[in-house]
Every structure is written in C-alpha cells, then in structure tokens.
C-alpha cells in the first residue's frame with residue numbers, strides 16, 4: 001500500500017472511483033470535467049491509497065474556515081468523497097487514507113475537521129464525533145400569516161449579495177462552527193442551479209437588509225429552504241409572510257435552524273413540526289493549535305492538566321498542561337498526572353461546545369480528579385451553541 005496526493009493526471013481514476021461509490025456507475029462526462037476543475041481548485045486536496053493495481057481509495061480534504069463567535073476563525077478540513085473500490089474494501093485502505101488526511105490537515109494548519117458521515121461508527125473509531133444540535137422545521141404554508149411587514153420584502157438581485165453576506169457574518173458571531181464563506185461558496189448557494197432557478201428574498205429594514213431566505217426549485221409537497229437567516233423577529237415575520245404567498249403552490253416549507261432558535265415556541269401551532277438532529281461529525285486534528293486559538297475572557301485564569309488519548313492522531317495523545325492568563329492560552333506536553341482525562345471524541349465535543357463539557361462528562365468517559373481544574377476547563381470552553389449550515 002502506498003499513500004500519496006492524487007496527481008493532476010490521475011483525476012480520471014478518482015472520477016471512476018467516485019462514479020462507482022456514489023453515482024451507481026453513471027458515466028457523466030460533464031461531471032468528469034467539473035471534477036477535473038474541482039481537483040484543480042487550490043482549496044481541495046485529493047489523497048489516494050494505491051496498491052499494485054493502482055488507485056483503490058480516495059479521501060478529499062476541502063479547505064474551510066469556521067467562525068467561533070467574534071473571537072477567532074479556525075482553519076477546518078472538510079472531508080468528502082471517501083471511497084474505496086469494492087474489490088479492495090475491508091483491507092483498511094479507507095482508514096489508512098483518513099489517517100494520512102489527518103497528517104495533511106495538521107501540516108497545513110487545519111486544526112479542526114468536519115464531515116457528513118454515511119456511518120457515525122465508521123468515523124468515530126478514527127476520532128470524529130457528533131457535534132451540534134439543529135432543528136428542522138416543517139411548516140404548512142397555509143398556517144403562516146399575512147403581515148404588513150412583508151411589504152418590505154423583495155426578491156434579491158446580485159447587487160444585494162454583499163449585504164446578504166454581511167447579515168450572515170453578523171449571525172455567525174452568535175455561534176461556534178459556522179463557515180466563513182468566500183465568493184465561490186456564496187455562488188454555490190445563491191446562483192441558479194442546473195435545472196432549477198434559485199429564489200432569494202431579502203427583508204429591508206430601517207437600517208438596511210436584516211434577513212434573507214433562499215431556495216432552489218420548488219417541491220409542491222415540501223420545499224426545502226437552503227438558508228433562512230434573520231437578525232431580528234420583524235425580519236422573520238416579514239419573510240414568513242412571503243412564504244405564505246406560496247400557499248397555492250407549496251404545501252409546506254422546511255428549513256434548518258440552530259438549537260437555540262426560538263421560532264418553534266414563538267410560532268407555536270399543532271401543525272408545525274420541529275425535529276432535532278445532530279449537525280455534523282467534527283474532530284480536533286491538532287489539540288495544541290486548537291487550544292492556543294481560544295480567546296477566553298480576562299476573568300478566566302489558571303492551570304489545568306488534561307490527558308487526551310487519540311489513536312488515529314498520536315501527536316494529540318499525552319497530558320497537556322494548559323495555562324490560561326490575560327485572555328491567552330498555552331498548551332504544552334507535561335509529564336504530570338492529569339486533572340481530567342478524556343478521549344479525542346469527548347474533547348472535540350466539549351471544544352465545539354455542543355454538547356457541553358458538563359454533558360460530555362455525564363454521558364461519556366471523562367475522568368476528573370480535580371473539581372477546580374474541571375471548573376476552569378468548563379469556563380475555558382464556555383460559549384454559544386455549535387451550528388454549521390454548509391454541506392460537503
């Protein structure tokens with residue numbers, strides 16, 4: 001077995017692998033051309049696992065950045081396109097490719113990673129764990145209300161995009177984990193798609209745009225809104241009124257929102273359904289870098305020794321002496337006994353904050369020998385909920 005980055009001249013092999021793993025063997029040359037362009041993107045790295053018969057397994061690492069409130073922006077490796085040819089499955093190739101991806105991410109400064117798993121168990125053994133809780137609303141258009149505020153809603157034009165991005169970045173600062181988007185990401189969300197128009201509406205308040213929603217195509221039974229973000233309840237009311245105007249075309253609308261979103265309780269109705277699910281499977285790739293990025297308040301200070309076990313990324317394993325002082329954090333390997341011991345999966349959850357360190361302690365294996373140290377780590381990792389609305 002040989003693991004290395006997939007060369008530009010090998011993109012067709014990667015495409016062949018993807019076609020079999022994800023598209024039931026459908027051969028679509030346009031798709032191949034697009035994949036070629038994607039592979040040329042500087043933000044995507046393809047890792048290949050080779051044996052004597054050539055490329056057998058691939059793992060793609062896509063460069064993202066996650067916003068943690070107004071405090072810092074974390075480089076994150078988004079994992080996608082993990083696939084192994086059927087005749088080579090069960091030999092440990094995918095696991096080996098993912099371990100190599102962890103090294104690639106660490107070397108390029110991506111101290112966090114996230115993915116959307118086909119199986120939580122598969123990635124859990126390699127150190128990823130679920131993070132974030134989100135609500136999915138399903139609302140019959142008929143129960144929405146017509147309100148005068150909808151008069152301030154209009155269809156967005158391309159000139160509105162900077163203002164839409166501004167609403168989004170303001171909103172990001174209320175959470176941990178939302179993607180910092182570049183122009184390409186905005187185009188993916190707001191451009192028309194192959195076969196479908198994309199409809200985007202904005203609410204214009206007294207001081208400019210205060211909310212937007214966007215969806216591509218319409219399903220008569222249930223239309224999914226790709227993003228519905230507002231900065232205040234007036235904008236929300238107004239945009240809901242716009243959805244109401246679709247009640248002769250669309251039976252119900254669905255959208256995702258963070259766990260602390262209050263729509264379900266402010267708009268309570270027997271026919272409104274709210275379900276919850278996890279957001280993504282995350283991973284701290286580099287414990288030292290992730291800890292050093294934290295920006296705690298000045299009131300948080302002290303020292304705590306945290307023991308971490310990480311079999312897939314051995315550089316994280318050990319006892320970390322964490323020092324917190326004057327809003328900065330240092331993390332160095334220490335020979336001392338740990339105050340708190342946990343595995344990388346539990347540490348990742350506490351780092352993203354949903355579930356919280358206290359919840360992780362209650363439900364997973366966190367050993368605590370000093371309550372003072374536990375209180376300090378809790379304060380250090382305190383913050384708003386995790387949410388991410390970008391998919392890869």
Ligand SMILES: CC(C)(COP(=O)(O)OP(=O)(O)OC[C@H]1O[C@@H](n2cnc3c(N)ncnc32)[C@H](O)[C@@H]1OP(=O)(O)O)[C@@H](O)C(=O)NCCC(=O)NCCS
Pocket residue numbers: 021022057081082083084085088089090091092093094095096116117118119121122
């Ligand atoms: C999923 C896939 C990449 C696994 O590749 P693989 O090379 O066979 O996986 P590995 O041999 O490295 O398996 C690593 C571990 O995961 C386990 N595993 C493998 N396939 C699994 C599955 N479908 N569900 C749960 N666990 C699985 C293995 O038993 C092994 O565990 P072990 O270390 O305890 O023995 C491959 O089956 C595939 O290409 N599937 C189709 C595409 C796909 O769904 N990709 C995932 C996108 S998120």
